[in-house]
Amino acid sequence: MDRQRRVKQAWTIARIELRRAFFSRRAFWVYGLALFPAVIFFFYNLSIQIRRSSLQSGSLTTPALIDSIRIGERDEDILARLGKTKRDYRWQSNIRVRDKEEKSGITTHKIDPAYEARYVRLNIMVPTCSSDRTTRIYEFEVYGPDGATNLALHRPVTGSTPCSADEGPEKAVNGSVAGGIKDRWCSHEPRSYLQVDLGEPRPIGSIVIRHASAGGESAEFDTCRFSVQATNDNKIFATVVGATGTRLVEEITWHRNLVYFDGRREVRLSFTDGRLTAKNEKLLVDFEEDRKVFAGVFQFFYLRLAIFFGCLGIFMNLFRGEMLDKTLHFWFLAPARREVLLAGKYGAGLIASSVIFAFGTLACIAVLLSGHSSAEVQQYWQSAGSAHLFWYTAAAVLGCIGYGSVFVAAGLLLRNPIIPAAVLLAWESVNGFLPALLQKLSILYYLQSLCPVPAPVDGDMPALLRLLLAPAAPASKAGAVIGLLAVTAVVLWLAALAIRRIQISYSTEA
Amino acid sequence: MTSLSVVFDEVSKFYGEVLGVNRVSMNIPPGITSLVGPNGSGKTTLMNLMTGLIHADAGTILMRGISPRDPEKLMRITGYATQYDAAPRWATGFSFITTGLLLFGYSRSEAEQQAWKALEQVGLTDAAHRKVAAYSKGMRQRVRLAQAIAHDPEIILLDEPLNGLDPLVRAGTIELFRTWANRGRHVILSSHVLQEVDLISDQVILIANGMIVAEGKIRDVREEIQEHPSQFIVRCDDASRVASLLFDEDHVTEIRLNEDRLGLLVMTRDRERFSRSIGRIATNGHVIDSIIPADENVDALYEYLIGEGK
Numbered sequence: 010m011d012r013q014r015r016v017k018q019a020w021t022i023a024r025i026e027l028r029r030a031f032f033s034r035r036a037f038w039v040y041g042l043a044l045f046p047a048v049i050f051f052f053y054n055l056s057i058q059i060r061r062s063s064l065q066s067g068s069l070t071t072p073a074l075i076d077s078i079r080i081g082e083r084d085e086d087i088l089a090r091l092g093k094t095k096r097d098y099r100w101q102s103n104i105r106v107r108d109k110e111e112k113s114g115i116t117t118h119k120i121d122p123a124y125e126a127r128y129v130r131l132n133i134m135v136p137t138c139s140s141d142r143t144t145r146i147y148e149f150e151v152y153g154p155d156g157a158t159n160l161a162l163h164r165p166v167t168g169s170t171p172c173s174a175d176e177g178p179e180k181a182v183n184g185s186v187a188g189g190i191k192d193r194w195c196s197h198e199p200r201s202y203l204q205v206d207l208g209e210p211r212p213i214g215s216i217v218i219r220h221a222s223a224g225g226e227s228a229e230f231d232t233c234r235f236s237v238q239a240t241n242d243n244k245i246f247a248t249v250v251g252a253t254g255t256r257l258v259e260e261i262t263w264h265r266n267l268v269y270f271d272g273r274r275e276v277r278l279s280f281t282d283g284r285l286t287a288k289n290e291k292l293l294v295d296f297e298e299d300r301k302v303f304a305g306v307f308q309f310f311y312l313r314l315a316i317f318f319g320c321l322g323i324f325m326n327l328f329r330g331e332m333l334d335k336t337l338h339f340w341f342l343a344p345a346r347r348e349v350l351l352a353g354k355y356g357a358g359l360i361a362s363s364v365i366f367a368f369g370t371l372a373c374i375a376v377l378l379s380g381h382s383s384a385e386v387q388q389y390w391q392s393a394g395s396a397h398l399f400w401y402t403a404a405a406v407l408g409c410i411g412y413g414s415v416f417v418a419a420g421l422l423l424r425n426p427i428i429p430a431a432v433l434l435a436w437e438s439v440n441g442f443l444p445a446l447l448q449k450l451s452i453l454y455y456l457q458s459l460c461p462v463p464a465p466v467d468g469d470m471p472a473l474l475r476l477l478l479a480p481a482a483p484a485s486k487a488g489a490v491i492g493l494l495a496v497t498a499v500v501l502w503l504a505a506l507a508i509r510r511i512q513i514s515y516s517t518e519a
Numbered sequence: 520m521t522s523l524s525v526v527f528d529e530v531s532k533f534y535g536e537v538l539g540v541n542r543v544s545m546n547i548p549p550g551i552t553s554l555v556g557p558n559g560s561g562k563t564t565l566m567n568l569m570t571g572l573i574h575a576d577a578g579t580i581l582m583r584g585i586s587p588r589d590p591e592k593l594m595r596i597t598g599y600a601t602q603y604d605a606a607p608r609w610a611t612g613f614s615f616i617t618t619g620l621l622l623f624g625y626s627r628s629e630a631e632q633q634a635w636k637a638l639e640q641v642g643l644t645d646a647a648h649r650k651v652a653a654y655s656k657g658m659r660q661r662v663r664l665a666q667a668i669a670h671d672p673e674i675i676l677l678d679e680p681l682n683g684l685d686p687l688v689r690a691g692t693i694e695l696f697r698t699w700a701n702r703g704r705h706v707i708l709s710s711h712v713l714q715e716v717d718l719i720s721d722q723v724i725l726i727a728n729g730m731i732v733a734e735g736k737i738r739d740v741r742e743e744i745q746e747h748p749s750q751f752i753v754r755c756d757d758a759s760r761v762a763s764l765l766f767d768e769d770h771v772t773e774i775r776l777n778e779d780r781l782g783l784l785v786m787t788r789d790r791e792r793f794s795r796s797i798g799r800i801a802t803n804g805h806v807i808d809s810i811i812p813a814d815e816n817v818d819a820l821y822e823y824l825i826g827e828g829k
Contacts, residue, residue: 014624017624018622018624021621021622022622025618025621028609029607334605334607334608335603335605336603336605336606336607338572338601338603339606339607339619339666341570341571341572341590342570342572342590342594342599342601343590343594343619343622343623344590344591344592344593344594344595344622344623345590345591345594345622346590346591347590349591510574512572512573512574513567513572513573514534514573515603
């Protein structure tokens, strides 16, 4: 009789508390969380519809014609065979490459007739043809008309401020290029120069300059534009090599993408210089893919975050909210055992959260299915559809049961909801690393075991993230339900112990 | 008797290191009992202990034989109008009381009927369907009172029940307390407004610093305090002569003549002997118009017992 009366009391409390659980201003954001995936899928479907209408304008290509396309075919041939394309994108890519006639990083400049001078000066106008603005000269050589002797070798030399003390102008006349970057003259100065004193006026027949790539650096750093001047009095200079540079040329590649659509498949053909190099087929709506995406969204977002934080908002509020409103004493003054009050409030939270999140799950699945053909949906329904629907909904409801118990207990034991939320979230996240026994103390472990489709874990994901998201070895479905209910029972038992000890002390609660 | 009393046996309650009440023992019979003491003296703590809103650290409490740890039984016979001035945001006066009554197992129609009856008793029927949050302070006080009495409890606890009530409602409420007390119920109320409890209480419990300093009927309590003389105002035609006669009595410690020479304030250590002395003086031909106890009220006791705590 007593039990019957207590059950009735708990139900009365639950009915009264449903208002708080469903409509508390502190927890309205829960609806946003619950419906977020459905809204995202809705807009995804909308974007697919817009793309479909765009692709379906004009005539469709037959599947057979699309299948006939082979790699290496010319774009004009394909256009002639398949007809007008849905999209035609063309662009060119330019890359700077060395002129095939140019030696690697070494430029030779003939002076004919030979010019007699004591001083020879290299003027850097543009250091490199890239965005880099540093001059790098590994060797500056001056030859007589016979070209036999390097007149500049080890001669006194001056130049613009070097990049560092051991990259001075003397490195450009030391006869060596093999010593790496410390074997070069380097300067960050704009319009830098290098000047060699030959000691006396000498006839100059040619100049050889060894640029960055001659010393092993990238050809991008070879001098882009420079000139050479000569003088006897170090006052009046004559230009003996006009403005010139290492010869890099632009290499142009023509690209073209054509898009065809046969009503299901969108085919993107990629051409390089007029030849087909890649053929990418993609189903405009891929049911299999969408179900995997849903599985991922459900496990990574819905279970881990939406239901988790939703239950935090609803269940923590059941007692914490009353303490903040200073109304909890009304319940304690009712002729009901504290455990009955706990049961009633937990029941209210459970009803509200289950309705909200089960509805959110069903709405998301409904929106997902609405984007597919009725034939696909019917086939899915006849195979695994109803089982998937049941287990996804069950996982959502059991998530509310599990997380709800934890947060109702936390609401009784702790004042700050952020602490239990952070601890539980961390515990749930690292659960995959824990020994098998400890994994069973996680709500998420059981919920993931109930999900009918495994969540996709991308191979490109960072290893740590993959480990965090990867589900632990799943339990059987029956084991998962029993395990979760057992964990819930233990947590509620702890909550019952806590509520019996609770005392009204609002002054310290606010 | 015990099962019909509210009994505290060596009850202590600490809030951390702060004393709430210390080793309180008392036995409250049915009737109107007032817990009197300054703010922070422990009145609300005692009431919260009686209803299980807080738990005693030591000692035992029995409310007509029921422990406050058993709200299922206790709250069926107890109603508590707390000082917490809050109600659920959604509640109207009527829904607030009806909702509470549903937890007692009443059907909705029974609960509504009871709720109307309670609202009628506190004079709130006109505002029954307005949100409690929009009530004035006095109305919120009354709706809490209505909620406490709606299930017709045997023990009614009222924390500062007359606060914020206008004089008319106050008189009606006091009348209500008296009616319940006359039916053999416990009406335990707290107040720091001494005059109001002086008029309505069957007994007072004076509290200071978490300890009971006096307990009993106001007059009995007064008589327990031997070291403090009783005061009487005597109205008579020949006040100077009466004063000189009274001065011969060794129980009289002080006499002050009124300015109008028609009255005097007499302080005596023995009320019985003072009574006999006045009788003799009257027999000897002096006209005594009236004798009024000047300190047989809670204010005076309060002053004696708590002193600076007032």
